[in-house]
Amino acid sequence: MDTPTTAVIDRQGLDELLAELVSRGYRTLGPVVADGAVVTREVTSCVDLPAGWHDEQGPGRYRLHHHDGNGRLFAWAVGPTSPKALFFPPKEVVWRAAAGENGPVPVEVEGDDRAVALVGIRPCEVAALRILDGVLSGGAVTDPGYRARREAAVVVVAECGEPAGTCFCGSMGTGPGCEAGFDLALTEIGRGARWRVVVRSGSALGAELLAGITVEPITGTDEEARHKVLASARARMGRRLEVEGLAAALEAAQEDPGWAAVADRCLSCGNCTLVCPTCFCSDVEDVSDLSGGLERRRRWASCFDLDHSYLHGGAVRPTVQSRYRQWLTHKLSSWWEQFGTSGCVGCGRCITWCPVGIDLTEEATALAAGRRTVP
Amino acid sequence: MTTTATSRPEPGRPSVAVWKFASCDGCQLSLLDCEDELLALAGRVRFAHFPEMSRTSTGGPYDLSLVEGSVTTPADAARILEIRRLSRRVVTIGACATAGGIQGLRNFAAAGEYAAAVYARPEYLSTLDTSTPISDHIEVDGELHGCPVDRGQLLEVITAHLAGRRPVLSGSSVCQECKARGTVCLLVARGTACLGPVTRAGCGALCPSLDRACFGCFGPSDAPNVAALADRLVGDGHGRGELGRLLRTFNAGAGPFAAGSTALLGPDPEMGSPDHG
Ligand code: SF4
Numbered sequence: 001m002d003t004p005t006t007a008v009i010d011r012q013g014l015d016e017l018l019a020e021l022v023s024r025g026y027r028t029l030g031p032v033v034a035d036g037a038v039v040t041r042e043v044t045s046c047v048d049l050p051a052g053w054h055d056e057q058g059p060g061r062y063r064l065h066h067h068d069g070n071g072r073l074f075a076w077a078v079g080p081t082s083p084k085a086l087f088f089p090p091k092e093v094v095w096r097a098a099a100g101e102n103g104p105v106p107v108e109v110e111g112d113d114r115a116v117a118l119v120g121i122r123p124c125e126v127a128a129l130r131i132l133d134g135v136l137s138g139g140a141v142t143d144p145g146y147r148a149r150r151e152a153a154v155v156v157v158a159e160c161g162e163p164a165g166t167c168f169c170g171s172m173g174t175g176p177g178c179e180a181g182f183d184l185a186l187t188e189i190g191r192g193a194r195w196r197v198v199v200r201s202g203s204a205l206g207a208e209l210l211a212g213i214t215v216e217p218i219t220g221t222d223e224e225a226r227h228k229v230l231a232s233a234r235a236r237m238g239r240r241l242e243v244e245g246l247a248a249a250l251e252a253a254q255e256d257p258g259w260a261a262v263a264d265r266c267l268s269c270g271n272c273t274l275v276c277p278t279c280f281c282s283d284v285e286d287v288s289d290l291s292g293g294l295e296r297r298r299r300w301a302s303c304f305d306l307d308h309s310y311l312h313g314g315a316v317r318p319t320v321q322s323r324y325r326q327w328l329t330h331k332l333s334s335w336w337e338q339f340g341t342s343g344c345v346g347c348g349r350c351i352t353w354c355p356v357g358i359d360l361t362e363e364a365t366a367l368a369a370g371r372r373t374v375p
Numbered sequence: 376m377t378t379t380a381t382s383r384p385e386p387g388r389p390s391v392a393v394w395k396f397a398s399c400d401g402c403q404l405s406l407l408d409c410e411d412e413l414l415a416l417a418g419r420v421r422f423a424h425f426p427e428m429s430r431t432s433t434g435g436p437y438d439l440s441l442v443e444g445s446v447t448t449p450a451d452a453a454r455i456l457e458i459r460r461l462s463r464r465v466v467t468i469g470a471c472a473t474a475g476g477i478q479g480l481r482n483f484a485a486a487g488e489y490a491a492a493v494y495a496r497p498e499y500l501s502t503l504d505t506s507t508p509i510s511d512h513i514e515v516d517g518e519l520h521g522c523p524v525d526r527g528q529l530l531e532v533i534t535a536h537l538a539g540r541r542p543v544l545s546g547s548s549v550c551q552e553c554k555a556r557g558t559v560c561l562l563v564a565r566g567t568a569c570l571g572p573v574t575r576a577g578c579g580a581l582c583p584s585l586d587r588a589c590f591g592c593f594g595p596s597d598a599p600n601v602a603a604l605a606d607r608l609v610g611d612g613h614g615r616g617e618l619g620r621l622l623r624t625f626n627a628g629a630g631p632f633a634a635g636s637t638a639l640l641g642p643d644p645e646m647g648s649p650d651h652g
Pocket residue numbers: 272275276277278331343344345346347348349350351360
């Protein structure tokens with residue numbers, strides 16, 4: 001049988017896809033409106049998805065609005081949660097031992113080991129996972145838990161038609177379209193009664209899933225509609241960042257007085273690093289309990305923590321200025337040297353979820369000004 | 376460190392003493408609240424002095440003294456010196472002991488004003504003009520923040536003491552626990568005045584997870600920038616009085632919160648008075 005790699009589906013097709021993922025035993029996660037934001041939760045059908053919801057994002061500000069009747073399910077940009085948390089959990093017991101007669105005896109750490117199906121993650125998040133893969137799996141070190149969870153996961157990306165005011169994936173080359181790193185890619189076209197989704201498969205599993213649901217063949221008009229959605233999104237990016245020469249310019253800006261100015265506003269709270277889909281810093285803690293049991297735990301950490309750079313006798317980055325500089329230069333400059341890519345995918349989360357609205361694109365642009373060498 | 380206890384810890388179960396100064400007893404109760412662990416705990420330590428738990432009290436020296444409450448009377452100022460002398464380790468627990476507590480509001484008012492407002496015959500009182508943290512009076516070996524303290528952290532401090540290791544405590548912000556928990560930020564998504572960004576982690580971001588902004592009961596984090604947070608919240612339309620009073624709650628006397636509230640409210644003691652609902 002010939003399986004098409006591209007097709008068009010309606011709500012029925014999408015419902016069938018979700019049902020199929022659930023019936024295959026995947027912990028099927030998708031976008032859901034909860035607590036005033038689009039967040040990731042378990043979903044079973046289109047009814048769970050954010051129909052008609054649209055987000056308004058700016059520095060330190062996020063609001064949801066509902067537009068009745070347009071029926072669109074993906075007319076929003078990334079929310080506060082990112083797939084990072086699913087593969088690199090905020091807290092994880094990595095080793096455990098119980099008290100034994102002759103000392104501690106290791107015991108197995110059990111967890112939810114169901115494979116995850118991620119439905120409706122955005123192109124910048126697919127790009128972020130590729131970056132995290134390079135850091136945590138397959139690079140210099142491999143985190144076995146991360147790797148196992150990633151390899152088992154199904155990715156159904158939803159290309160972006162409505163970038164937020166803080167998005168700049170267009171500048172980073174990570175969106176609003178998506179060409180790799182997924183099993184299936186969805187693009188919403190049309191609205192109301194003419195609402196449809198273009199589906200493309202990007203893997204054997206994706207093609208198999210596509211073959212199992214009700215589809216219509218794709219027409220030239222549908223292809224064109226998809227390209228229009230992406231072109232329009234590209235033209236409406238809320239922010240932009242000129243990356244040409246940026247990494248070197250920021251490296252040359254280490255002593256700029258601008259760092260002190262941003263440090264005056266920065267709360268050193270670490271929200272930016274924890275919402276960032278690529279930040280991977282963690283702390284490892286060893287604890288004992290009253291019965292003699294032992295546990296080694298890993299939890300998310302941030303370079304904004306004073307104790308993150310604590311060596312014998314004190315912190316290497318004692319000032320907010322030095323910590324902000326670490327964050328910004330790691331994301332946009334030294335990450336290149338370390339991992340051969342940018343550490344930023346332009347998702348805009350660090351701008352939106354910064355309690356004081358510090359804008360990474362604005363700070364980086366100002367700090368690099370006059371320092372870019374044009375080749 | 377001024378270790379004034381002379382004798383070595385008794386072999387066997389280390390002795391723990393729990394002391395009360397000006398406080399509500401909530402932090403000590405957190406210890407009794409550890410129902411699941413209490414028996415295991417009692418098997419590992421000897422509670423030599425813990426009036427909330429037992430009338431029996433043996434004399435010192437003590438291996439570990441947990442001190443709740445702030446110093447508000449001349450008698451207490453003397454008593455804490457004696458406790459230090461009798462204790463190998465002193466760990467202060469809660470907002471009162473670490474920052475002066477709610478009663479630290481008196482530090483911002485004219486001496487005697489509250490006493491005159493509350494008591495018919497204030498001349499019978501023998502109190503100090505200030506409510507001060509224990510660390511203003513003696514060297515302490517550790518501090519646990521919160522109003523009340525977190526049960527898990529309290530157990531961790533005792534367990535770490537027994538194992539001879541450092542307790543695992545974080546000095547970062549409540550926001551980090553809030554993000555780790557996956558709570559949607561109340562400040563960004565709703566404009567609520569939340570003190571999480573400047574407040575010490577430890578509670579697991581309890582309040583935001585229950586739809587309530589953090590009111591700073593764990594006191595300032597390691598590196599708080601209260602002025603910048605206040606600027607943003609004032610810009611959002613929150614009143615200076617509202618924010619100043621928010622900072623003058625459980626940890627009014629903690630340095631960065633005190634400076635922040637004074638900058639917001641000005642030196643006028645009236646505005647800091649407790650008559651706000
Ligand atoms: S640095 Fe900011 S914009 Fe870039 S990926 Fe991280 S959170 Fe997104």
